[in-house]
Amino acid sequence: VVDAELDARNPRTASRALPAGLLTKPAVWAFTLAMAALFVLCAALLNWLAFVLSPVALAIVCGYSFSKRFTWLSHFWLGLSLAVAPVGAWIAVKAEFALTPLLLGLAVVLWVAGFDIIYACQDVEFDRQAGLHSLPRQFGVARALHVSSALHALTVLVLLLVGHWARLGGLYAGGVLAAAGVLAYEHWIVTPDDLSRVTTAFFTLNGLVSVGLAAVALADLLL
Template identity: 40%
Template sequence: MRNEELKRNVWIEKLNDFSELVMFKHSVFSLPFIFIAMLVAAYLDTGSGWFGWKLLLLGTVAAVSARNFAMGVNRYLDRDIDILNPRTRNRPSVDGRVSDTQMVLFILVNALVFIGVAYLINALAFALSIPILLVLGAYTFFKRFSAMAHLILGVSLGLAPIAGVVAVSGEITAWSVWLAAGVMFWVAGFDLLYSLQDMEFDKANNLHSIPSKFGAKKTMLIARAFHLMTVIFWTVFVVSAQLGIWAESAVVFAALMLTYEHYLVNKDFTKIDRAFFTVNGYLGFVFLFFIILEVA
């Protein structure tokens, strides 16, 4: 019994290490918007927002495996950078809790799971699976030579609603592109605010980011512009999909939450974590809640 308990504890500890490696709790940023797209697609196709238990399961596994792949690639390739940064040097990829071999296997397994799930969904999803993985893995490379890395991260999460509508409808619709564009600027905007923490580190280590290139004040202005674009694109999404008052309310509440986020960061840079994790985490679920009301 003692040996079995020790083995179980080792497995639990290893799972916790991998969860920390990919910051699993931050899946809240991408999951709501794949479901928003799936709900709206089903609603417009059939008049019912429900797309079935099979797609719910496959959509969830696809979103989680895609994000695990992206985070795994990022952590694996950023080991040389993370070990130098006081904020990141205690990550499992740096301190040895997760070995290089384990990370590579983790990346490969999640890539294969994502491709396999895409195959089970439909032909278009399968055809797009490898290109999507290539985009997801690109972020880590971009920040080494371009300040546009923030937008690449935005594109990565913006693929979630595209994947959602492909899963349900087997096509890419105009309204899903507007929804995705809003997600792209939303993510890029809050990544700019988060990157303010590493502004001096990026300068010292020749890493490309908008904060290190333009400074905190201009970064704040650019982040506000990105989030204004977010609200505009989500408004166009609602109009394009011909949704009603509840979807419109989703955009209004998202705008209020983004305003509050900028208020927090502008007032005190030590509130960046609260703005990044709490406000943005709730935003996706608030948006999803209103869309559920819309399609119900």
């Protein structure tokens, strides 16, 4: 809803549901508010800590859409929004903080920020015209891709640390190394001079990393 007008002006996003007229703003607002209320209610039914932190989680997630209006660090805000999931899941079950979910959350922040920087490389000119902020707009596409590579390298290191701290075995470690290979390929197919495969890097390869890591972590725990 917040970005509907911007999406309508950007040829890449003009076909999204709101700018394309497939949904109305009142309908989307009603759905959003209803789901937010349901989220808080469900958190309250889980435990006190989940309930107390539920507004914080909502603020983080809902605040992301505004972040690119004032900071090029918005990629990390998006990462933080997604990192709410593993940390929140742990709190939902355990009703406490612990190092393992916080490390996993950090890995999510680094991973998401890295691939969102790649995705933002497509919109440098539009962001400049619209007054929006992104790391590619601030520092250029080439430097932004270097930062993205560094973030994904750190992601792999943190994921290995998660495995060590959570006492996961070789199956998980092998999965992380396989994910590292996928991330390396992601950076190989996207260059400052050729952004034609950004969609493959952003959606397909990161989807493979997400599902693959979840599968090997679960298998490691069960086997």
